[in-house]
Amino acid sequence: MQSLDLLDFAWWEITEKCQLACNHCYASSGPDGSHGTMTVADWQRVISQTREAGAKMGQFIGGEPTLHPAMPQLVRHALDAGMEVEIYTNLVHVTPAMWETFRLPGVRLATSYYSDQPDEHEAITRRPTLKVTTRNIARAQDLGIPLRAGVIGVLNRQRTQQGIAVLERLGVPEIGYDDLREVGRGVRDSGPSTAQLCGNCGDRKIAISPTGDVWPCVFSRWLPVGNVRQTPLADILKGEAFAQITGQLQEEFQVRMARPCRPDPCSPDCSPSCKPANNCRPANNCAPNYSCGPCAPKDRNCNPVMSCSPNKCRPTGHK
Numbered sequence: 001m002q003s004l005d006l007l008d009f010a011w012w013e014i015t016e017k018c019q020l021a022c023n024h025c026y027a028s029s030g031p032d033g034s035h036g037t038m039t040v041a042d043w044q045r046v047i048s049q050t051r052e053a054g055a056k057m058g059q060f061i062g063g064e065p066t067l068h069p070a071m072p073q074l075v076r077h078a079l080d081a082g083m084e085v086e087i088y089t090n091l092v093h094v095t096p097a098m099w100e101t102f103r104l105p106g107v108r109l110a111t112s113y114y115s116d117q118p119d120e121h122e123a124i125t126r127r128p129t130l131k132v133t134t135r136n137i138a139r140a141q142d143l144g145i146p147l148r149a150g151v152i153g154v155l156n157r158q159r160t161q162q163g164i165a166v167l168e169r170l171g172v173p174e175i176g177y178d179d180l181r182e183v184g185r186g187v188r189d190s191g192p193s194t195a196q197l198c199g200n201c202g203d204r205k206i207a208i209s210p211t212g213d214v215w216p217c218v219f220s221r222w223l224p225v226g227n228v229r230q231t232p233l234a235d236i237l238k239g240e241a242f243a244q245i246t247g248q249l250q251e252e253f254q255v256r257m258a259r260p261c262r263p264d265p266c267s268p269d270c271s272p273s274c275k276p277a278n279n280c281r282p283a284n285n286c287a288p289n290y291s292c293g294p295c296a297p298k299d300r301n302c303n304p305v306m307s308c309s310p311n312k313c314r315p316t317g318h319k
Contacts (some may be wrong), residue, residue: 002277003052004052004053004054006053006054006204006234007050007053007054007055007205007206007235007237008054008055008056008057008204008205008236009055009056009057009058009059009204009205010050010055010057010058010059010205010206010207010208011058011061011072011205011207011208011209011217011218012043012046012050012058012059012060012061012208013027013045013058013061013062013063013207013209013218014031014035014036014038014043014060014061014062014063014065014068014070014071014074014210015029015033015034015035015036015062015063015065015067015068015137016028016030016033016034016035016036016062016063016210017029017031017032017033017034017035017064017067017068017208018030018031018033018062018063018067018090019031019063019064019067019090019093019127020064020090020092020093020125020126020127020129020272021124021125021126021127021305022124022126023124024094024124024152024154024181026181026218026219026221027061027063027221028060029062029063029064031227033062033063033249034210035068035210036209036210036211036212037210037211037212037229038210038211038212038228038229040070040073040074042212042228042229043070043074043077044074044077045076045228046212046228046233047074047078047081047083047207048058048077048081049228049232049234050083050233051078051081051082051083051230051234052233052234053233053234053237054204055083056082056083056084056192057083057084057085057086057317058078058083058084058085058086059085059086059087059110060074060075060085060086060088061086061088061102061218062088063210064089064090064092065087065088065089066087066093066094066095071087071089071098071101071109072097072100072101074146074273075087075101075104075107076101076104079104079105079107080209083105083106084106084108085104085106085107085108086107086108086109087101087102087107087108087109087110088109088110088111089109089110089111090111090112090125090129090133091109091111091132091133091136091137091140092127092129092132092133092136094136094139097188099139099143102140102143103143103145103253104144107145107146108145108146108147108148109140109145109146109147109148110147110148110149110150111133111147111148111149111150112135112136112149112150112151112152112155113137113149113150113151113152113163113166113167114130114151114152114160114163115130115158115159115160115162115163116130116159116160116162116163116165116166117159117162118131118156120158120159121133123155124148124154124155134166134170137167137170138170141162141170141172147172147173147174147280148172148173148174148175148176149167149172149174149175149176150175150176150177150178151157151163151164151167151175151176151177151178151181152177152178152180153178153180154179155166160177164177182221182287188250201216201217201219201220201246201249203246203250205217205231206225206237207220208228208233209221211227211229212227212228212229213227213232214227214228214233214236214242216245216246216249220249223245223249224249225239225241225242225245225246226239226242249280256279274285
């Protein structure tokens with residue numbers, strides 16, 4: 001099926017609906033969300049076009065993608081097209097049919113985790129989810145389903161290190177960390193901007209929304225480059241809007257890469273692009289894997305896998 005060499009990876013955001021109402025959700029999803037205007041046939045066509053554009057892997061996201069009634073069908077369509085599939089799920093409610101989908105060859109899971117304490121976890125997800133999410137992570141491990149987890153820092157003095165320890169005890173092989181991104185409901189100090197981006201947007205990656213809008217990545221939602229309900233994906237990727245926006249992003253990222261991070265991890269220069277752009281110097285406090293900056297509370301538990309973030313110092317209630 002593959003005939004072009006334009007993509008490596010795509011996010012398919014198939015729904016805005018989610019059981020949770022996380023106060024940092026970059027997609028602003030929740031129980032009142034919809035599945036958008038993309039039909040099942042639209043998604044099947046776009047998945048095929050994603051593979052034809054060269055991508056070998058796609059991630060189903062939302063919202064909560066397992067709430068879309070056609071997700072098993074769409075997963076099988078992607079597998080049949082010759083792609084690997086990752087499903088980014090909160091693992092709050094997994095039906096027997098969904099476990100069957102998770103166990104298909106070529107499928108792996110990703111999930112978010114926040115704390116080892118139920119009250120703190122609930123303060124972030126707005127639902128009592130810690131117990132069920134932890135139980136389903138353990139079940140996925142027992143079933144041999146490939147799974148990775150990302151711990152997201154949202155609250156001040158959040159027990160992120162203890163949450164990572166829980167995941168390690170469960171045997172999760174890949175555990176990442178990210179600070180809150182100020183996009184969607186995650187906006188705190190300023191509106192969405194390129195300061196929230198990792199530096200790889202549009203670099204052989206794209207995201208597609210429930211309405212068909214195409215973005216350079218899921219965090220650059222204010223930069224649409226086309227719509228797959230109106231234009232074939234390959235034409236969007238080869239189009240003027242995509243070239244212009246991704247070109248502007250790359251110019252800005254290159255300027256940022258040429259500017260080393262300042263020693264102060266509260267500096268605006270110490271952004272999410274710092275580690276992916278590989279421009280932190282080991283002597284700097286915002287070097288990769290740096291644990292604790294001078295602005296961190298003295299009683300804060302330092303996390304050895306924490307990386308650069310826009311603002312390590314936040315008012316109470318935010319990280």
